[in-house]
Each structure stands twice: as structure tokens, then as C-alpha cells.
Amino acid sequence: MNAGRNPQLGPDGRLVHLLTLEGLPAATILSILDAAEPFASFGEREVKKVPLLRGKAVFNLFFENSTRTRTTFEIAAKRLSADVINLNIGASSTSKGETLLDTIDNLVAMNADMFVVRHSQSGAPHLIASHLLATGRSHVHVVNAGDGRHAHPTQGLLDLYTIRHYKRDFRALSVAVVGDVLHSRVARSLIHGLATLGTPDVRVIGPRTLIPARVEGMGVRVFHDMRAGLADCDVIVMLRLQNERMKGALLPSAGEYFKHYGLTDGKLALAKSDAIVMHPGPMNRGIEIDSPVADGERSVILPQVTFGIAVRMAVMSMVAGN
Amino acid sequence: MRIEILRGRVVDPVARTDRVEPVYVADGSIVAVGAAPAGFRAERTIEASGLVVAPGLIDLNARLREPGLEHKATLDSELKAAIAGGVTRLACPPDTDPPLDEPGLVEMLTRRARHANRAHVHPVGALTLGLQGTTLTEMGELADAGCVAYSQGDAPLPDAQVMLRAMQYAATFRHRVWLRPQDPSLARGGVAHEGEMSTRLGLPAVPSCAESVALATILALARETGVRVHLQRLSTAEGVAMVRDAKRAGLAVTCEVAAHHLHLCDVDIGWFDAQARFDPPLRGTRDRAALRAGLADGTIDVVSSDHAPVDDDAKLVPFGEAEPGATGLELLLSLTLKWAAEEHVSLPDAIARVTSAPAAILGVAAGRIAVGAVADLCVFDPASHWRVERNALASQGKNTPFLGLELPGRVRWTLVGGQVVHEA
Amino acid sequence: MSADPPGVHLPDAERALETLASSLLTGVAHDAAFVGIYSGGAWLAERLGKLVPGEHPVGFIDVSFYRDDYASRGLKTGARRSDLPFDVAGATIVLIDDVLYTGRSTRAAINELFDFGRPRAIELAVLVDRGGRELPIEPDYVGVRVACARSLSIVLSRDAAGRLSLGAEPAGGG
Numbered sequence: 001m002n003a004g005r006n007p008q009l010g011p012d013g014r015l016v017h018l019l020t021l022e023g024l025p026a027a028t029i030l031s032i033l034d035a036a037e038p039f040a041s042f043g044e045r046e047v048k049k050v051p052l053l054r055g056k057a058v059f060n061l062f063f064e065n066s067t068r069t070r071t072t073f074e075i076a077a078k079r080l081s082a083d084v085i086n087l088n089i090g091a092s093s094t095s096k097g098e099t100l101l102d103t104i105d106n107l108v109a110m111n112a113d114m115f116v117v118r119h120s121q122s123g124a125p126h127l128i129a130s131h132l133l134a135t136g137r138s139h140v141h142v143v144n145a146g147d148g149r150h151a152h153p154t155q156g157l158l159d160l161y162t163i164r165h166y167k168r169d170f171r172a173l174s175v176a177v178v179g180d181v182l183h184s185r186v187a188r189s190l191i192h193g194l195a196t197l198g199t200p201d202v203r204v205i206g207p208r209t210l211i212p213a214r215v216e217g218m219g220v221r222v223f224h225d226m227r228a229g230l231a232d233c234d235v236i237v238m239l240r241l242q243n244e245r246m247k248g249a250l251l252p253s254a255g256e257y258f259k260h261y262g263l264t265d266g267k268l269a270l271a272k273s274d275a276i277v278m279h280p281g282p283m284n285r286g287i288e289i290d291s292p293v294a295d296g297e298r299s300v301i302l303p304q305v306t307f308g309i310a311v312r313m314a315v316m317s318m319v320a321g322n
Numbered sequence: 323m324r325i326e327i328l329r330g331r332v333v334d335p336v337a338r339t340d341r342v343e344p345v346y347v348a349d350g351s352i353v354a355v356g357a358a359p360a361g362f363r364a365e366r367t368i369e370a371s372g373l374v375v376a377p378g379l380i381d382l383n384a385r386l387r388e389p390g391l392e393h394k395a396t397l398d399s400e401l402k403a404a405i406a407g408g409v410t411r412l413a414c415p416p417d418t419d420p421p422l423d424e425p426g427l428v429e430m431l432t433r434r435a436r437h438a439n440r441a442h443v444h445p446v447g448a449l450t451l452g453l454q455g456t457t458l459t460e461m462g463e464l465a466d467a468g469c470v471a472y473s474q475g476d477a478p479l480p481d482a483q484v485m486l487r488a489m490q491y492a493a494t495f496r497h498r499v500w501l502r503p504q505d506p507s508l509a510r511g512g513v514a515h516e517g518e519m520s521t522r523l524g525l526p527a528v529p530s531c532a533e534s535v536a537l538a539t540i541l542a543l544a545r546e547t548g549v550r551v552h553l554q555r556l557s558t559a560e561g562v563a564m565v566r567d568a569k570r571a572g573l574a575v576t577c578e579v580a581a582h583h584l585h586l587c588d589v590d591i592g593w594f595d596a597q598a599r600f601d602p603p604l605r606g607t608r609d610r611a612a613l614r615a616g617l618a619d620g621t622i623d624v625v626s627s628d629h630a631p632v633d634d635d636a637k638l639v640p641f642g643e644a645e646p647g648a649t650g651l652e653l654l655l656s657l658t659l660k661w662a663a664e665e666h667v668s669l670p671d672a673i674a675r676v677t678s679a680p681a682a683i684l685g686v687a688a689g690r691i692a693v694g695a696v697a698d699l700c701v702f703d704p705a706s707h708w709r710v711e712r713n714a715l716a717s718q719g720k721n722t723p724f725l726g727l728e729l730p731g732r733v734r735w736t737l738v739g740g741q742v743v744h745e746a
Numbered sequence: 747m748s749a750d751p752p753g754v755h756l757p758d759a760e761r762a763l764e765t766l767a768s769s770l771l772t773g774v775a776h777d778a779a780f781v782g783i784y785s786g787g788a789w790l791a792e793r794l795g796k797l798v799p800g801e802h803p804v805g806f807i808d809v810s811f812y813r814d815d816y817a818s819r820g821l822k823t824g825a826r827r828s829d830l831p832f833d834v835a836g837a838t839i840v841l842i843d844d845v846l847y848t849g850r851s852t853r854a855a856i857n858e859l860f861d862f863g864r865p866r867a868i869e870l871a872v873l874v875d876r877g878g879r880e881l882p883i884e885p886d887y888v889g890v891r892v893a894c895a896r897s898l899s900i901v902l903s904r905d906a907a908g909r910l911s912l913g914a915e916p917a918g919g920g
Contacts, residue, residue, distance in 0.1 A: 006593055014820070022522065031823050038808060038827040046835070047861035050811035052821070101638055121640035122524040123594030130593075131638075148642070149524030188524055213527065217518035317811070321820030 007129040010138070014322040017129045017142040018315050020151040021192040029196060032314050033161050039310035042079060052317045053082035056113040060086045061103070062145070063119040068282065069145055072305070073116045073154075076312035082114075100124065101131050108132075114141040114320055122148030122185075141319045143312075149183050154315055155280055156189025158308040160197065162300055163235055165307065166276050170194065174201040176229055176271075177220075178261060179239030179288055180210045186280045187239055188218075195219045205229035206261060209250040226261050230270045238263055238279045238288050246287065254287045264290040268298065276300045323365055323740055324348045326358070330370025330701060335377065335674035336690040345375055347697040350740035354693060366742070368735055370701050376673050377689045378410025378441075378698035378736065380680040382500075382578055383554055384629035384651055386443070387718075388434070389427065390419025395631035395718040397431075400651065401440040403717035405744040407652035408700030408733040409627075410441050411681075411688055416448040417475025423448035423459045425467035432468040440743050442698075444470040444684060446500060449488050453477035458488055461497050470684050471498035471552065476601065478506035486543050493549035498685070501540055502554040503561060504602055508532035513642045515603045519588040525642060528603050534560040541568050544575060552683050553577040555628060557602040559612035566621040576683050577621065579613050580628035581650060581657035586610070586723060596637045596644035597723040600628075618665050623679045625661070627654040631719025649719035653710065655702060656729035663730065669704070697740035706732040759902060759910035762873050762889030763790065767797040769887045770840070770871060776800035778838040778869070783855050784808045784826055786844030786902035789910065790873055794842065805830040807841075812854035828858065835863030840887075844902040846872040849883035874900055874912065 008019040015028055042048050058077040060070050070086060077084045089103060098106075104115070117125045125144040132140050146152040160170075167173055175194055181187045181204045194202050195218070204215060205223045216222060223229030230236065246254040263277065277289075277299045285291045293299060325347040332355060333340050346354040346362055353359055384404065387395035404412055414431075416422035422431070428445045435443035447469035451457040454477075461472055472492060479485050479501070492499045512528030514520040520527040537553070541564065544551040556562060556579050565577050582600060587610045591598045598604055616622040630647025637644050654676060662672030681689030688696055707728045712720040736744035780802050782791025788806045795804040810825035841855055852870060859865060871887035876894045894900055898914045905911070 034823070035821060035825060038811070038825050041827050044830075045861050046863045049861065051857070052811050052816055099635065099639060119640065121642045123642070124640040126594045127596075127638075127640050147524075148640075149526075151524070185524060188522070212521040213516045213529070214518045215521050218522060317816075317821050321816055 007126060007133055010322060015319055016138060016322050017125070018153050018319055019125050019129060019142065019144045021153045021156045021189050021196070022151070024196065026196050026198070029157070029160065029193060032157055032311070032318060033164060035318060036161055036307070036310040036314035039079075039313040040307060042310070049079050049081050051081045053077065053080040053320055056082045056320060057111060058082040058084050058114045058116060058316070059107050059112045060084060060116045061089055061107075061118070062087065063089045063100075063117070063124070064146070065090060066118055066146070069118065072308050073145060073312055076309050076316060077116075079309070080313055080317055082316070100127065104128055104131060108137055108140055112140055114143065114316065116143045116145045117147070118145040119147050122150035124148070143315060143319060146185055148185065149188070150185055151189045152185040153189050154308070154312050155186050156193045157315065158304060158311040159186075159190045159237065159278060159280070160193045161307045161311050162278060162304050165303070166300060167234055170197040170199045173199050173235060174203070174233040175199055175235040175237065176203045176205055176233045177237045177239065178205040178226065178229070178263065180241050180245060181206055181215065181239065182210045182212045183242065183245070184239050187237075190237060191218050191220055201233075203229050203233065207251070226267060227270055230267055233271045234275050236263065236268070236271060236275055236277050238277065240280060240282065241284060241288050258287050262286070262288055262290060263293050265292055265296070268293055278304060281305065324363065325366045325368060325737070325740065325742070326362070326364035327368045327370050327375055327699070327701065330373050330375035332375045332691055333670050333673050334691040335670050335678040336692070338670045340668070340670050345691065345699070347699075347737065347740050350697055352691060352693055352695050352697050355691060368701060372703065372705070373701050373734060374669065374704050375691070376700050376702070377677040377691055378700045378738065379408045379654055379676045380684065380689055381409045381412040381627045381629065381651060381654055381676070382552075382624055382680045382683060383580070383626035384409070384412040384414055385417070385631065386414045387631055388418060388431065394633050397434055397438060399716065399718040400629070400631065401435065401438050401443070403649070403651040403715065404441040405736040405738065406716040406733065406746070408655050408702060408736050409651050410698035410700065410736060410738045411444070411684075411686070412441055412651075413444045413446050413470060413684060415446050415473055415475040417453060417477060421448045421453045421475070422446070422464075422469070423451050423453070425460070425463045428464055428467040428469055441738060444468070444686070446470060447472045449474050449499065450479070450484065455479045455481055455484055458491055461492060462495060465497065471500045473500040473554070474502075476502070478504070480506050482539055482543070485539070486547065489543050489547040489549040489551075493547045496550070498550045498552060498683075500552040500554055503533050503536040503540055503556070505532045505536040508535060513599065513603065514591060515588040515605045517588060517606050519591060523591065523594065530558040530560055530605070530609070533558045533602065534564060537561055537564050541573065541575065545573055551575050554626070555580050555583070555602060556613065556616075556622060557583055557605050557609060559609045562612045562616035562621055566616065569621065576623045578624040578626045579617055579622045581625050581654055582628065582648060582723065583610065583613055584617065584625065584661045585657060590723060591641070594641040595723065596639065596641050597648065597721055597725065599641060599644045599646050600648070601646035614661060614665055617661065617675060618667055623675070624683065625654065625658050625675045626680070627651050629717075631717050632721050633719070634721065637721050648722040649715060649717040650722070651717060652715055653722065653724060653729065655700070655733060656708070656731040659704060659731040660729060697737055699735070699737040700733060701735040703732045703734055704730065706730075708732050756900065756912040756914060757890045757892065759873065759912045763793060763910060766871060766873055766887055766889035767794055770794065770798050773887065774798065774800070774840060774869070775838045777802070778840050779803045779805060779832050780840050780842055781805045781807050781830065781855075781859070782842045783851060786873070787842045789902070789904050790844060791842045794871075803832040805832065807855055807858055809851055809854035809858055812858045814850055814854065830862055833863065834859060834865055837865050838867045838869075839865045840869045840871050842871045844872070845874045845876060845900045846870070846883075846885055847876050847878050849879045849881035852883050853881055873902065876900055
């Protein structure tokens with residue numbers, strides 16, 4: 001029962017790792033979003049870099065493959081002038097019997113300054129951060145790039161950034177999160193962030209097989225009927241349905257899923273007329289979202305990608321300086 | 323060896339007595355309580371003023387990890403842990419490597435345990451060969467070798483027809499069957515109790531119905547076959563209610579709870595603390611309350627340690643990959659006393675849950691303080707607290723979620739067969 | 747706004763601005779861009795853009811990402827987006843700051859400007875030069891020179907009416 005304190009905050013309350021949005025003070029979340037603003041305009045520069053992390057070694061530790069997320073972290077780190085080392089661990093050390101913490105110790109011995117960690121097990125980044133703290137190496141920072149079903153805090157932050165960009169005030173919004181909430185770290189991080197920033201109405205929509213037990217405890221309302229759930233909402237966040245879950249005991253078929261929970265123009269019309277549509281990508285067109293909606297004027301899916309880099313730059317420069 | 327234990331508060335869970343009186347031990351047995359036998363000359367005097375003199379604790383579920391898992395613990399280390407915790411008798415489950423499914427293995431284990439000359443060890447034999455859940459073991463041969471009951475350990479028994487046959491066969495020869503109620507398919511992949519905590523942390527969950535579904539099957543088949551079933555590691559409120567109803571309906575079923583389930587719940591996972599990884603998982607606060615009440619009202623007969631020495635490497639991994647379990651032999655007394663104090667249960671009633679009640683389930687004459695009884699005793703200081711720390715534990719397993727906590731009850735002397743085997 | 751601590755006499759900021767404007771008037775190219783360093787320098791750039799005749803595009807620069815004290819102090823909160831509404835490549839730029847002290851902010855600003863393009867020339871205009879340089883940087887245009895104890899920071903403030911004034915604070919705020 002020694003795990004009461006979240007290891008992401010230092011003794012002075014400063015953010016030394018980013019592991020989850022749960023429990024982060026609103027001021028900290030907002031300061032990250034604010035810090036991302038200047039990074040969002042990097043297209044104007046001839047040199048798309050700032051020297052903040054010059055000489056720092058950022059290790060992308062991807063124990064689970066994700067070219068897209070790894071690339072956005074890599075671009076963000078490089079724009080901060082860090083040296084980026086990509087390690088696809090799934091294919092190397094664990095198959096030789098090396099444990100996660102052995103891998104970390106070896107990379108710290110190579111003078112790593114920051115780990116960007118993607119892992120299939122919920123809590124793996126917490127384990128790494130606790131280990132660094134327990135072994136007196138808290139100058140090495142950990143950024144969670146997605147752990148199991150638990151958290152994807154930079155995705156949550158970029159979603160919040162996007163919502164703020166288009167909707168300004170979190171305290172007057174209805175946000176609907178649609179799809180496979182059970183397996184979604186994206187949904188969990190966004191729900192924590194919205195709750196902290198005072199969003200009064202957050203809904204999750206999906207079949208009972210894909211909604212986790214007692215999710216109401218996270219401050220959301222549950223809908224199984226998408227039409228009822230989308231009514232009058234300002235923001236719609238569609239979740240990705242993994243291929244392996246489209247057919248089996250959770251769902252009978254992708255087609256039936258689309259019939260009930262796919263976002264079409266017809267269903268979108270039930271939301272507010274200026275509602276925005278978000279998706280963490282990569283999209284399954286025709287399964288969770290219809291192409292006209294994905295490519296339509298209400299879709300902010302591509303701006304999300306751009307904002308994602310700025311938000312990751314903000315997170316890295318904030319934790320590395322603390 | 324003739325030993326007198328003076329001025330201690332003698333607690334006998336069978337007679338439900340609790341009074342200060344001397345106890346006299348000779349030739350391995352209790353020869354007198356109250357007045358010294360004529361001409362008794364003690365070779366050793368134990369001054370037990372302010373201490374409790376209780377029967378040695380009996381633990382129905384302690385893994386010794388031998389044979390095959392000596393990197394986690396050994397018979398030697400864990401029997402030391404047992405007597406350090408006041409445990410003088412224990413039953414070990416068959417899930418060793420290889421499993422206890424043939425008489426030679428059981429004989430070797432009991433011989434080695436006797437040779438260690440510490441706590442008595444009662445092996446629980448495998449119910450099916452290799453714990454594979456398909457072929458019955460030679461229960462008769464295993465009984466002759468020393469097995470007191472038959473179980474699947476932590477291995478599942480997914481085939482209800484095999485369960486029915488195993489119970490019918492065991493009932494034919496009045497063998498006892500010990501089972502843990504957990505439906506393997508409903509628990510598949512799960513690492514934490516299904517509820518708000520598993521949802522927040524994104525941990526794959528084990529629903530409560532994994533226990534109630536399995537329990538319904540076990541109770542129905544027990545009713546059908548008349549076998550004496552003992553249920554291990556009950557964890558849910560629904561489970562407690564089902565056992566209460568079954569007992570009320572006259573079914574010969576007994577039941578135990580693991581000590582950690584009396585005190586911890588899923589919230590104690592905190593930020594993915596692998597020390598709080600158990601199987602069955604730590605349940606919700608409502609479940610914990612039901613288990614505590616069920617133990618107090620007798621629905622649950624016994625507290626066991628569910629002792630599982632786990633090496634550090636198996637815990638220094640992400641929560642979902644961590645090996646379930648914790649060291650427990652040395653915490654059993656303290657956690658039972660803590661429950662009793664918090665629930666206002668009398669000391670004799672509390673002591674009964676870890677002495678006379680498990681003795682009855684084992685079918686051994688132990689767990690009481692009376693003239694003629696075997697002198698397996700635990701003398702402890704109920705007022706003294708100790709801090710659970712790695713170097714305070716004799717067990718080779720140093721992992722427990724109680725590390726760093728102060729617990730009541732310090733064992734001062736442990737006697738097995740009239741010999742002082744531990745003093746602190 | 748802080749009152750002058752004993753022993754420090756700070757000049758009037760509006761007077762110093764007039765002096766700075768007149769020295770720019772005589773020396774600066776008619777199309778030089780005025781780039782103010784947030785936040786005090788930005789106020790000055792806005793004012794000077796109106797005071798100094800010529801075609802002077804006004805821009806702002808935030809040097810938070812180029813500071814050399816990031817490693818010891820972390821990311822400054824409240825960083826703003828640098829805004830340079832002209833083509834930096836080939837431009838003549840007057841970098842404008844409120845107080846010139848060690849020269850480190852100027853160094854950071856020059857570095858940042860080069861990440862937007864290669865300017866033809868960069869000059870430096872400051873409202874207050876308090877000496878104490880730690881880098882080989884000298885201003886081309888100065889409003890006023892002040893001697894000040896190392897234990898104090900000189901801070902430019904702007905009131906609701908837009909009037910500028912100078913104050914002193916204990917150093918160490920960053």
C-alpha cells in the first residue's frame with residue numbers, strides 16, 4: 001500500500017513525468033495547452049526547430065507497435081532539437097528474456113534523458129517512473145505514449161487542445177465519446193481531462209459489451225442508443241474499433257457495428273449544428289465513421305494531428321525542464 | 323522436556339475459555355492446565371505474564387514451493403516462517419512442479435517436513451493428474467502417503483463432468499475435496515476486480531460472477547454427490563450469501579477467506595502496485611465488508627494465509643504481468659487479531675478461526691488447549707505491534723502489500739510437539 | 747508597480763523613451779523592422795513604430811524556447827507565439843528590449859530570429875542599459891544608462907492608460 005502518490009508529480013508538485021491526466025490539477029493541464037500555442041505556429045519558420053532539448057537523448061520505447069504515434073513524438077522531439085533514438089522493443093530484448101526494468105537500466109546507463117513509452121500493459125510507465133524514483137534517477141523523465149487500456153495522456157491533451165481551439169469554454173460543453181470505451185486509453189484520458197476542466201456533460205455511447213463496468217464513477221453518462229446520446233452535443237469523439245474486436249463475442253460484425261454506432265451525416269444532424277467531429281486515428285472508414293463525415297466540414301481530424309505535435313512538444317519541454 | 327508456562331492468558335477456542343492460568347507440558351502433550359501435576363518439575367519455565375497462550379495456528383493454504391519452485395522459497399525457509407508466525411500446522415496445495423499427484427512426491431515432502439522438525443505439514447493431493455482437469459488421481463494411494471484432501475490448487479477445473487465424477491469418487495471413500503470457486507472462462511485475462519477501480523486504471527477485470535457462477539456449480543454438485551467440500555479463498559459478497567444459504571439448507575460445506583481479503587480492497591492497488599495483485603483479485607469495499615461479517619457470523623469458518631512466496635523479479639513487472647500472491651504465514655495471526663479488534667470479536671472466537679476450525683476441516687486432533695492435547699502452542703503478545711518489513715520476515719517471499727504497516731500481535735514462543743521451536 | 751527601494755533612483759520611462767526615439771530617428775534605416783522582446787520590449791516596439799517616421803513593420807518575439815537557463819529553471823510559463831509579420835530573410839531588424847543587462851536575452855533573441863530566416867542586419871535598441879554584461883553585446887540605441895545593485899532587477903511596467911514606468915524588485919524572479 002505504498003502506491004498512494006502518483007509518481008508523475010515531484011515533491012514540489014511540478015510535473016516530472018506525464019503518466020496520466022487523472023489527478024493533474026486544472027492549472028497544470030491549462031499550462032500545457034498554453035505552452036503548446038506557440039509551438040502550433042512552427043510552419044512559419046525557416047528552421048522548424050527550437051534549441052530547448054539540444055543535447056538531450058529522447059528514447060522512444062515502443063513495446064507495442066505504432067508507427068503513427070511514434071512518428072509524432074519523433075517529430076516533436078526533433079523540433080525541440082533532441083536526439084531521438086527509436087527502439088522497437090517488442091522485437092528485441094524482451095524476446096531475449098530481458099525484463100522491462102533491465103531495459104530501462106541499460107538505457108539510463110547510456111545517458112537517456114527521457115523515455116517515451118508505449119506498452120500493452122496498463123501501468124507500465126508508472127512502473128518505470130517508480131523504478132527511476134526508487135533508484136535515485138528522477139532526472140530521467142517518462143512520457144506515457146499509451147499504456148494498455150489505461151491512459152494516453154498526450155492524446156487526451158491534444159483532444160483538449162482541439163476542443164479549446166474550436167469551442168473555447170470547457171464549462172459549457174456536451175461531449176460525446178462513441179465506441180469501444182472498454183479498451184480505450186484515449187477515452188479514459190479525455191474523460192479525466194474534461195472532468196478536471198469542468199465540462200458538465202460527458203457521455204459515452206456504445207453497446208454494453210464495450211462499456212466498462214461502473215464507468216459512471218468517472219463522471220460520465222452512459223448511452224446505448226447513439227441517436228439519444230448525440231442529441232445536442234457540441235463535440236463528438238469517435239473511437240477506433242480494433243480489427244480483432246469487430247467479429248467475435250464483443251460484436252457480431254463490423255457491419256452491424258456501423259449500423260448502430262457508425263457516425264453518418266444523418267446521426268451527426270442530431271448534434272448541434274456547429275458540433276465538431278474528432279477521431280484519434282487511424283480511422284476505419286465505413287466502420288466507425290462514414291467517409292462524408294470524416295472528410296466533411298465538421299471534421300477536425302487533420303487539425304488534431306497538427307495540434308498533436310505542438311502538444312507533445314509542450315509536454316516534453318515542460319517535463320524535461322522540471 | 324517438561325515445560326511450564328506461567329501467568330499467561332490461556333485461550334482455548336474449543337471450550338471458549340480465556341483465563342490466566344499455568345499450562346504444563348511433558349512428553350509432547352499438555353499434561354495439566356491450572357494446577358501442576360503432582361511432582362511436576364519443569365526443566366524450562368516460560369514467563370507468559372501479559373501474553374496469550376493459544377493453540378498453535380493451523381493454516382489451510384500455505385505454498386511451500388517445493389518441489390520445483392525453490393527460487394521462490396524452500397521447505398526450510400517457509401517452515402521457519404510458519405513457526406515465526408505461530409503456525410504449527412499447515413496444509414500445502416498441490417500446485418508444485420511437478421504437482422503432488424503421485425504418492426512418491428507426497429511421501430518425500432512429508433518426510434522432508436518431518437525431518438525439518440518444525441511445523442506439521444499436511445499435503446493436499448492433486449484432484450486430477452498433473453492438475454490437468456481430466457484424469458482422477460489415485461486418491462487412495464495419496465491418502466496413504468499422507469494427503470488430507472484433494473484440490474486443483476490454482477489450476478482450473480473447467481469441465482463440470484470431471485468435477486462431478488471427482489466428487490462422486492471422492493465421496494465414495496469419504497475423501498475431502500477442496501475447491502476455489504472461480505469460473506476460468508469468466509476470469510480469463512482478468513487481473514483486477516471488475517468495478518470502478520479496474521475501469522479507471524484500464525485493467526482487464528474479473529467480474530464477481532466468476533465466483534458466483536463457479537460456486538453455484540460446486541454447491542449443486544456437492545449437494546448431488548454428498549462429498550465434503552471445503553471452499554477456498556472466497557472473495558465476494560455474493561459468494562458469502564450463497565455459502566450462508568447453502569449452510570442454512572444443511573449442506574456439509576466449509577469455507578475459508580484469505581487474510582488479505584479481510585483488510586484490503588481494489589482501491590489498494592493505488593497506482594498499479596503489483597503487491598496488491600492477488601487471485602482472486604482484491605474485491606470492492608462492499609465485498610470486504612461481507613467477508614468480515616461472514617467470518618464473524620460463522621458463514622466463513624476459517625482464515626487462511628494464502629501464503630504465496632513470490633520472488634522480486636515476478637513483482638517488478640507491470641501489474642498485469644505480476645505474479646499474484648504475497649507472503650502470509652507470518653501475518654496470519656496479526657491480520658486475524660486486527661480483524662477481531664475492528665469487528666469486536668472476542669479473542670477465543672478469533673483464535674478459533676485459525677486453530678480449532680481449521681483442525682476440524684483437516685480432521686486432526688489439534689487446535690485446542692486441554693489435558694492430553696498435543697502441545698502445539700503459540701505464545702504471543704497481543705498488545706505489541708510490529709512493523710512488516712522485508713528483513714523482519716523469515717519467509718523467502720518478501721513481497722506483501724502490508725510492507726511498512728504496523729500490525730498487532732507479536733509471537734514470542736512457538737511450541738511444536740512440546741518443544742520450543744521458535745522464540746523471539 | 748514597486749516603489750523605488752532606498753538608494754535607487756530610477757529615471758522616468760516616458761522621458762527615456764523619447765530619448766530612445768530621437769536616437770533611432772537619426773540612425774535607423776527607413777524600412778527597418780522593429781521587433782520587441784516580450785513583454786516590455788513589445789510595448790516599446792508598438793510605441794516606437796508610431797513615434798519613428800518611416801515604414802517600420804512591428805513584430806514580437808518570445809525567447810522562452812531559446813533561453814540558456816532552461817536547464818536550471820525549466821520552461822517559463824506563459825510563453826507566447828512569436829509574431830513576425832514580415833519576411834525575416836534580407837530584412838534590417840532593430841531588436842528592442844526594455845532593460846539590457848547580461849546580454850543573454852539578446853543572444854536568445856538573435857538566435858531565434860535566425861530560425862525565421864537570414865536577416866540583412868540586426869541592431870539593438872534598449873530603453874535602459876544597466877551595464878553588467880556577460881556576453882559581448884552592445885546596444886546601438888539607448889534611452890538611458892542606470893547604475894543598479896546586482897541584488898535588484900529593473901522592471902518596466904505599463905498602466906491602464908499605456909504609460910510606462912520603471913521600478914525595481916529583488917532579483918531572482920527570472
